[in-house]
Amino acid sequence: MRRHQFLFVQGKVKSTYTDTDKHRRTMITIKSFLRCKKLRRSNRLEKIEKEEIREKVIQDGPLGYFDILPIELKYHILGYFSVKDLSILTITSKMMRNLVEGYRGTSHFSRHLLPQPLPHKSVPVDKQADYIRNFEKLGLLLKRSTCLYATKDRLKFIIDFLNKMSCSYTKDCEDISKCIALTCFGKFLHTVLAGWDEAECIRAFDCICFHVNMQRTLTSILTGKPGANLKVEYDIRIFFRRVFLNQCESVQDRGFWLTRILKPFPLVHQARLLFILYGPVVEEEISWYEMCDTSPTGSEQTSYYFKDLANTIQILHCKTQEWSEDDIISVMDELSCIPEEWLPENYANLMLLCGDTITTKTLISKAINGRVLELSSIIASLCGVCSKNGFSQDYVISLTQKILEIMDSAKERVHLITSITENFKELLIDLHDFSSQDDRQHEEFLYMVSAVTQLTKKALHFAFKDMLSS
Structure with missing residues (x-):
């Protein structure tokens, strides 16, 4: 048997090895690839082991056994969930949120989106509260499922929903005064916007008004003669009150949206728009000359004429950062001349309901x-x-x-x-x-x-x- 050794040749090391060393190294390399247990003739235990591993992976996965189902079957199953259940699923895990978000974009979601009967149809008064509450749940679902989206992407979903709810985009609206579609959208919108900062809410307001071309409509109405287009005036009143104002849960929220609506215009137009929003209405028409010709006969009629206007002025007076006392006094003066000078008794009724502070400052200003x-x-x-x-x-x-x-x-x-x-x-x-x-x-x-x-x-x-x- 040959044996190799290390030899020194002219100051260099020369590697030598024996056949025995080579055999030993080969055996070590082969052993590293061998199983630690002996091979068996049957693969039964190996299959059991693989199944156990696979089952453990499924159980520890983000969706569990639900993950192995085809996506179409997953969406079909989600169709049996209520909106509230879907909303809760979105906060269980990121993967479940993504699954619900994907389902929300399918045609299966339509049964959740517009409950029956359609909101443009007449919904019985005793069932309206429960019906509108469904849209609050829809708003919560959208809020949770899009919580990681950018504001502009979330606004796209809001506008898409508005298109489905707007009375001007459908022929199903039988009577706009009794239709609750915009009220439903308002509830949906305020639920989605809850917790947003003011800058994002202003962006949402501008986006919605731009989509319905409200700025141009307002400019046309406010620069024209009062009562020249009674239907458009009433539509403006319905839109702003049902979408932005009626669903406010606090005085601060209502003051915020009122400021957004009124502030872009000069004071004379602010007063006129305020009358459109909260002035008296008879048969879906703004009663422009009611304040100039007649006075209320009793406390009930006084409340109908002036209570909403007085409450609104009080709310604006509380928003001291954006509304100064001079602004409030100027709006009061302009309001008492729309469309002509009010009867003194009507102006006195309004000031009495506005409270002592506003009344005193207004009259002192005149003095x-x-x-x-x-x-x-x-x-x-x-x-x-x-x-x-x-x-x-x-x-x-x-x-x-x-x-x-x-x-x-x-x-x-x-x-x-x-x-x-x-x-x-x-x-x-x-x-x-x-x-x-x-x-x-x-x-x-x-x-x-x-x-x-x-x-x-x-x-x-x-x-x-x-x-x-x-």
């Missing part, structure tokens, strides 16, 4: 600007309104005192008091002339007489309180 005749007419009307609604004249006395305190000269104060009494005289004469012909005018006459009597009594007690208390 500072020297509008004494207008101011005295409003104060006289406030007396009549307080008497008609059972309020004390102490409020009018206190309000008049605050106005007198900010006047610079005694001459202006005397002029205001004289103007108030002259307004009472004119009102009583006018009401007396018509009271014999109309029972309502006779009633108004009695209210005004009562107001003058109560105010005089309060003023006399205030003037001689030192003598009366001793």
